[in-house]
Amino acid sequence: xxxxxxxxxxxxxxxxxxxxxxxxxxxxxxxxxxxxxxxxxxxxxxxxxxxxxxxxxxxxxxxxxxxxxxxxxxxxxxxxxxxxxxxxxxxxxxxxxxxxxxxxxxxxxxxxxxxxxxxxxxxxxxxxxxxxxxxxxxxxxxxxxxxxxxxxxxxxxxxxxxxxxxxxxxxxxxxxxxxxxxxxxxxxxxxxxxxxxxxxxxxxxxxxxxxxxxxxxxxxxxxxxxxxxxxxxxxxxxxxxxxxxxxxxxxxxxxxxxxxxxxxxxxxxxxxxxxxxxxxxxxxxxxxxxxxxxxxxxxxxxxxxxxxxxxxxxxxxxxxxxxxxxxxxxxxxxxxxxxxxxxxxxxxxxxxxxxxxxxxxxxxxxxxxxxxxxxxxxxxxxxxxxxxxxxxxxxxxxxxxxxxxxxxxxxxxxxxxxxxxxxxxxxxxxxxxxxxxxxxxxxxxxxxxxxxxxxxxxxxxxxxxxxxxxxxxxxxxxxxxxxxxxxxxxxxxxxxxxxxxxxxxxxxxxxxxxxxxxxxxxxxxxxxxxxxxxxxxxxxxxxxxxxxxxxxxxxxxxxxxxxxxxxxxxxxxxxxxxxxxxxxxxxxxxxxxxxxxxxxxxxxxxxxxxxxxxxxxxxxxxxxxxxxxxxxxxxxxxxxxxxxxxxxxxxxxxxxxxxxxxxxxxxxxxxxxxxxxxxxxxxxxxxxxxxxxxxxxxxxxxxxxxxxxxxxx
Amino acid sequence: xxxxxxxxxxxxxxxxxxxxxxxxxxxxxxxxxxxxxxxxxxxxxxxxxxxxxxxxxxxxxxxxxxxxxxxxxxxxxxxxxxxxxxxxxxxxxxxxxxxxxxxxxxxxxxxxxxxxxxxxxx
Numbered sequence: 066x067x068x069x070x071x072x073x074x075x076x077x078x079x080x081x082x083x084x085x086x087x088x089x090x091x092x093x094x095x096x097x098x099x100x101x102x103x104x105x106x107x108x109x110x111x112x113x114x115x116x117x118x119x120x121x122x123x124x125x126x127x128x129x130x131x132x133x134x135x136x137x138x139x140x141x142x143x144x145x146x147x148x149x150x151x152x153x154x155x156x157x158x159x160x161x162x163x164x165x166x167x168x169x170x171x172x173x174x175x176x177x178x179x180x181x182x183x184x185x186x187x188x189x190x191x192x193x194x195x196x197x198x199x200x201x202x203x204x205x206x207x208x209x210x211x212x213x214x215x216x217x218x219x220x221x222x223x224x225x226x227x228x229x230x231x232x233x234x235x236x237x238x239x240x241x242x243x244x245x246x247x248x249x250x251x252x253x254x255x256x257x258x259x260x261x262x263x264x265x266x267x268x269x270x271x272x273x274x275x276x277x278x279x280x281x282x283x284x285x286x287x288x289x290x291x292x293x294x295x296x297x298x299x300x301x302x303x304x305x306x307x308x309x310x311x312x313x314x315x316x317x318x319x320x321x322x323x324x325x326x327x328x329x330x331x332x333x334x335x336x337x338x339x340x341x342x343x344x345x346x347x348x349x350x351x352x353x354x355x356x357x358x359x360x361x362x363x364x365x366x367x368x369x370x371x372x373x374x375x376x377x378x379x380x381x382x383x384x385x386x387x388x389x390x391x392x393x394x395x396x397x398x399x400x401x402x403x404x405x406x407x408x409x410x411x412x413x414x415x416x417x418x419x420x421x422x423x424x425x426x427x428x429x430x431x432x433x434x435x436x437x438x439x440x441x442x443x444x445x446x447x448x449x450x451x452x453x454x455x456x457x458x459x460x461x462x463x464x465x466x467x468x469x470x471x472x473x474x475x476x477x478x479x480x481x482x483x484x485x486x487x488x489x490x491x492x493x494x495x496x497x498x499x500x501x502x503x504x505x506x507x508x509x510x511x512x513x514x515x516x517x518x519x520x521x522x523x524x525x526x527x528x529x530x531x532x533x534x535x536x537x538x539x540x541x542x543x544x545x546x547x548x549x550x551x552x553x554x555x556x557x558x559x560x561x562x563x564x565x566x567x568x569x570x571x572x573x574x575x576x577x578x579x580x581x582x583x584x585x586x587x588x589x590x591x592x593x594x595x596x597x598x599x600x601x602x603x604x605x606x607x608x609x610x611x612x613x614x615x616x617x618x619x620x621x622x623x624x625x626x627x628x629x630x631x632x633x634x635x636x637x638x639x640x641x642x643x644x645x646x647x648x649x650x651x652x653x654x655x656x657x658x659x660x661x662x663x664x665x666x667x668x669x670x671x672x673x674x675x676x677x678x679x680x681x682x683x684x685x686x687x688x689x690x691x692x693x694x695x696x697x698x699x700x701x702x703x704x705x706x707x708x709x710x711x712x713x714x715x716x717x718x719x720x721x722x723x724x725x726x727x728x729x730x731x732x733x734x735x736x737x738x739x740x741x742x743x744x745x746x747x748x749x750x751x752x753x754x755x756x757x758x759x760x761x762x763x764x765x766x767x768x769x770x771x772x773x774x775x776x777x778x
Numbered sequence: 779x780x781x782x783x784x785x786x787x788x789x790x791x792x793x794x795x796x797x798x799x800x801x802x803x804x805x806x807x808x809x810x811x812x813x814x815x816x817x818x819x820x821x822x823x824x825x826x827x828x829x830x831x832x833x834x835x836x837x838x839x840x841x842x843x844x845x846x847x848x849x850x851x852x853x854x855x856x857x858x859x860x861x862x863x864x865x866x867x868x869x870x871x872x873x874x875x876x877x878x879x880x881x882x883x884x885x886x887x888x889x890x891x892x893x894x895x896x897x898x899x900x
Contacts, residue, residue: 076791079790113834119862249847250873251854251878252856252878256899
């Protein structure tokens with residue numbers, strides 16, 4: 066990849082961060098409106114974010130982005146100047162502008178063009194906000210000038226005035242009287258002469274008339290002036306450009322000299338000129354010392370750059386591949402540690418005090434390292450939530466329903482990959498919440514609710530998993546309608562008797578869609594079944610809970626990481642397998658009287674008066690043909706989020722430990738009932754089973770009927 | 779001798795671009811992400827020229843210029859202001875606070891290098 070591309074990538078990465086900062090800032094301003102407080106620094110930060118996007122975009126020739134960012138920036142600049150007070154209406158426009166800016170960035174990244182009039186519409190609203198404001202900057206053409214980013218190798222561009230084409234030699238006479246300010250601004254007369262010399266043949270004469278006796282010399286003062294004769298093909302314009310930075314810091318006369326005589330300025334005239342120049346640069350001269358006054362710095366000035374108390378958090382940017390490699394290697398380390406322990410145990414050395422202490426320490430360290438490394442991949446869900454805020458805004462606009470968006474637990478950290486893969490399902494759920502969940506305003510009013518609906522998104526850590534909930538305060542699921550549709554679509558028999566929760570879960574069946582007319586928002590041919598399978602792929606589950614008239618809550622429960630898992634290592638017909646601990650509710654050795662046959666081959670076990678189907682893992686995975694006698698086995702009671710239970714029968718339990726997840730899907734493919742594999746301490750490979758999928762896959766549960774399938778959530 | 783440049787800009791993109799362009803142009807490049815960071819790095823880097831953005835958190839470009847000019851050791855340091863604002867009043871303000879010159883973003887690589895060469899003693 067070329068460097069230009071890398072920098073381009075950096076730009077878009079930075080844009081993402083800036084857009085996040087922008088959203089943050091806008092939300093903070095929103096909150097400020099509610100408390101009637103106004104934090105100028107927040108507005109400044111918001112301004113800087115847009116400004117930086119504009120700056121970078123200009124370098125890559127993203128004209129549309131530059132143009133829009135400029136318009137947005139203008140509004141923020143006016144706000145910054147205190148001439149525009151943020152209120153709800155102003156902020157609404159700002160939020161939409163931020164959304165559009167984000168679209169333009171995305172379009173820039175993909176080399177696409179944002180179509181439609183949305184940009185024009187928002188731009189018009191933006192300019193509407195600054196009408197009549199004094200600090201509204203006029204559009205500056207220079208700023209929207211674009212330069213493609215060209216890798217180096219360009220010659221220094223020469224000035225291209227028409228006069229340049231004249232080949233005749235011009236003889237310029239330049240009278241140049243620097244003021245003290247010229248020196249204090251870091252300019253240097255010798256460098257100016259050097260540059261002039263590049264234009265042609267140069268003859269420099271210093272005028273020293275005003276130089277006082279040494280004892281009267283003020284080192285901060287400028288006493289010299291110069292007369293320069295330049296023979297060049299260049300125009301006067303080129304000469305003036307040499308003096309671009311010192312314009313106003315010196316007296317400059319440039320004459321195209323037709324006579325060959327050197328001008329002689331009278332000493333008096335020179336003095337006047339010098340005074341004038343000094344006066345015009347008075348500020349600079351007063352504020353700073355002359356370069357020649359090396360030792361004389363005022364003690365006060367040093368303290369001017371006092372550091373603010375709070376600095377940014379120190380961070381390093383690391384390529385994600387490196388982190389993943391590290392995680393993988395730490396995984397190997399953990400496995401290796403287990404192998405080592407096994408070897409030492411086999412060698413009968415484990416009872417040596419020191420050795421076992423060291424081993425235990427090693428194990429703890431390996432685990433700590435692993436946790437720390439995993440933490441690197443963990444990210445807060447905040448950017449994800451911010452994206453969802455936008456989805457709510459768009460959905461409420463399109464559906465004509467007012468919706469407030471509330472979030473909780475934004476700082477909750479989850480593995481980066483999980484966050485990335487949550488975007489689509491969550492987007493769909495949020496859209497659903499606004500589009501199908503919330504009622505139209507008039508209906509809400511009739512029901513005695515506030516016209517503005519609420520959509521809430523929360524995240525929290527719950528016993529080693531992450532729980533994300535999307536809830537709305539809408540009408541709740543219309544169960545009659547759902548049931549009717551499910552029957553119409555042939556998903557369930559018309560005479561089914563279903564519990565409320567079961568009806569709610571019908572929404573997750575493939576091919577189910579309640580929207581009578583496909584709306585612009587949710588009805589995109591993607592049903593909740595797609596949401597469910599996306600979540601399941603992440604090792605998560607989704608469930609739904611609805612109260613008529615009060616609203617609907619959808620909960621997603623996810624693992625914290627995709628790399629390790631606490632598992633129970635079990636023996637299944639001589640094969641070692643791992644069952645995720647999180648799925649296991651309890652383990653039991655059944656008494657003979659608790660086991661009841663169901664049909665020819667199937668059995669159920671009575672657990673506290675509840676009948677639970679028994680599934681022999683050995684049969685499911687084909688390690689034996691017929692179920693082993695259950696009384697000889699250990700049962701692992703597993704429960705789905707839909708509160709369906711199964712008892713997985715295994716031959717014995719070996720151990721409970723953390724295992725490193727090794728995906729099968731990349732190298733092999735998906736095996737129903739198998740979540741992944743792992744490498745055990747003895748170097749053998751064990752399959753990690755997915756209890757729910759295993760249960761659904763096995764015969765007995767399927768025979769119990771569709772009901773179980775419906776609760777498969 | 780290689781000219782040392784300290785480039786101060788809060789935008790990572792601009793920092794990367796400056797680093798790339800100036801390194802290609804034969805300069806030794808150091809970067810800082812805001813005024814405070816820049817002033818911390820200034821004594822260690824001891825650059826031949828400072829390039830600074832104007833709009834930055836914590837300490838802006840004017841703050842940088844004032845702080846540099848206040849240090850006797852760096853009082854004559856050439857300082858270029860890098861800004862998207864090509865407005866005359868900003869140039870004026872930058873110069874009044876002691877900037878040596880300015881570069882308007884987006885910059886042309888050749889012009890940027892030319893400008894630095896122009897105000898530094900190689």
